[in-house]
Amino acid sequence: MKYPVLVAGMLLASSAHAAPIDAKTLVGASTPLQVAQYGVRNYSPPVLVGGLHDPASYAAAPKLPAWQFAAADPTGGVLTFERNPAPATGWHAQSRKGAVLVTGGGSAIANRIYTVYNGQQLVAAINQAGNDPKIIRVIGHIDLRWSQNNTVFREYTSYSDQKYGGSIALPSNTTLVGINDAQGRPARITGTALLIGGELPLTTGGDPEADFKKWIADGKDGEDYPTWTRNVIVRNLVIDTPWDVNPEDADNAYADGLTVSRAQNIYLDHLTISDGDTPDSLATGTYDTRHDGALDVVRGSDYVTVSNSYFGKHHKTTLVGNGDSGRAWSDEGRLHVTFSGNWWDGATTRLPLNRFGQVHLFNNLITGSTSTKDTDVKFESGTDARYRSNMLLENQYYNIAGLKLDDFCGKAIKGKSFIGFRSSGHVFVSDKSGTNLVDGQCGYAQPGAANLWLPPYGYTLQSATATLTSVPANAGAGKLK
Template sequence: MSRTLIALLATAAALPAAAEAPVSDALKALAAMPAPLGWATEEGGTTGGGTAAPVVVTSRAELVAALGGQNLENAANADPAVIVIAGRIDLTADDAGRPQGAADFADTDYDEAAYIATYDPESYGRDREPEGPLEEARERSEQAQKAHGMIRVGSNKTLIGLPGATLAGGTLLLKGVENVIIRNIAFEDSWDFFPQWDATDGSQGNWNAEYDLIAIEDGTTHVWIDHAAFSDGARPDDAIPPVFGRVHQHHDGLIDIKNGASYVTITASHFFDHDKTHIIGSSDSRTEDLGRLKVTLAGNWYDNVRQRLPRVRFGEVHVFGNLFTPSAEGPYAFDYALGAGKQSRLLSEANAFVLPEGIDPAQIVKSYKGEMIEDRGSLVNGAPADLVALYNAANPEKPLRATVDWDPPYAYELPDPAELAGRLPGEAGPTLLGDD
């Protein structure tokens, strides 16, 4: 990008909030670029807000207004829009810009200490989910937070960030919409103030949070996310004490794609310091997702993230040219990267894994009732590795077939995986604003 364009963008950041005049022709061209590769280019491609006049926003209230004005109804607004994010926007903030917390959303009958005491598995039991007045009050509290902090994005929208643009404390919800571009923005800390305890979740029970940083669902199609960053921010789940011996989890996914969503590409983004990263396909019972959930993940950096990189059900998912740098210890100690779920068809190509001592390369692939996964040209610590063969050798009782029954229909160029560890840390994330 030229120095002239950088200067134009800096000027744009100083414009009045929600300005209707174009930021610049150059910014419009940048914001409306078609997706360069992957599933988002198929079936008509992804153009976002196109050449709509950019609007600069600096607060949650301005963002909601630019998206249509009434948050709960904004998904119905399909008018093309290019929305330029300037600065840090707290999605918990009220219309006056005041950040809000649990007390602002809590139902009058909800009390966290009472909730913990009531559903302690030592007294309540481990064979049933929470029910009763306190769980109902928790659900009402959750709905109040969701109505405010889950920002609905309609069809034909581009959200693009100026340098330093951040959306914090909430979720972008793409539900039943199409043609959305999101670029050059940092997303962090979609904190659930009211997580649910479920003693029946796993052998020891788990706390479950509600909110992703971006949720793509219910038939949404044609989404391109590029040069973005995703993390728990300054509030990781281990920052507070465990409860019932389990992490008191307040974050869910980073980007989840489910319930018939399709034609999604995520490129050149940085995912870091988090547990559950991507779920693609929400349930083994949703056989209607067959033929949907077409997703490309390319050129991303997965750094100190624990699992779901991605975990896939049903979808034709293409994962290529990504860098994985997990940790063996700490709150995000590595579990697995590529999860083969029910009837999934995950194709991995030219990915690079840099594993510290203590992580077995056989952990990279994990089966969740999957039957197949294909890997071509991956490197582990600089050496060629057959990820499926490593998994099968460690799991002879449930081997995976090493081929999938599809090929990407779009053109793409594979990178040299030996170069990814040196290149992607400087390229992935909100780094669009540099010289040509």
């Protein structure tokens, strides 16, 4: 079924007839560059930070992957999909100014096209190009714990060392893509967090919340507040969520696999994200939570699409909005996110969890088990509509062993404190219940007329049954066509 382009009720400009805006034109001179502090190791010892990150919690990663370093480009440097803009389907292609063409670094000139084989080369390319349109092609295995052309390995030594030395910040107008190596393996990032944007004050030493609120109180447009990172494409990468060597406390780790924070017009496609070789079950003692999110969209970010991606073996998997009423100043009316064609497979919670966001999920596949004894992949909860969220779920396929049909609503699809929730067209399969079509609201009341909305972009809606075949064939790194 092909849906027409419609205008949502979130003060969006009409885009039915106007040519889309190239997202790179939305990147102004004041767009922040916060890359210099990241990717540089400090090897500091573990210390308490604000009463958190107890040095006694320090533990190096208990297992390392089989490295797949590369030193040559099997394509000979010939570009194929790297210059392609993002498609028009998804929230990433919208803005309050009208429809947007997310180009990333597609218009990069020759000296802004990079092929990198290690973490230091990746950081150097970002620092050299800044906000210029840039294409960065990753081949092999990236891990910032390795240095000197992947010949010297040293584990992170503290929270501070990992936070800064173990993170890579992507600035505006970036296309970051993995290129399959000579053995056909997709590029892989381990032990390294990817950051897109950050919540920043207007000036050094300022307060992000106070500065933004004053900006609005002065009658200025929040879209012009000069701390947005915009126009980023990330595709075809395996991302192993980092093992936190020095977590906040017994229940909370720090680093995500990929964090979108105060960023707009972001397209994330054909990613594979999981705990890789270091699931939480390898943690011992009091500090047994060693991972935070797999992919989080937070802190006022807006117009983001996550498509054709695979999420597995992870707790706290996908998060939209990281707080309740205390985040209204940044998140109210933002966090427009699309999830389509994704496969959550053995991911245990947050598929996704949503606060404040106007989120559209369609044709995703969710597989797992509530009866397995493997805590790394045991299904605990799926889509979770939380505080002031407004969600539309269409034609999802759920295959969850051990889950009874009577428990489907409230376990795989649940919510509280949302302002809108619509859910229909799903198929649920379980060894406990057989095959059942679950249609309607999963027990949740229809939202009021003011909160009804339709996506402002055209999209082709498959049946849930078709999703069972199409998603495994297409989702994840290495399958980009």
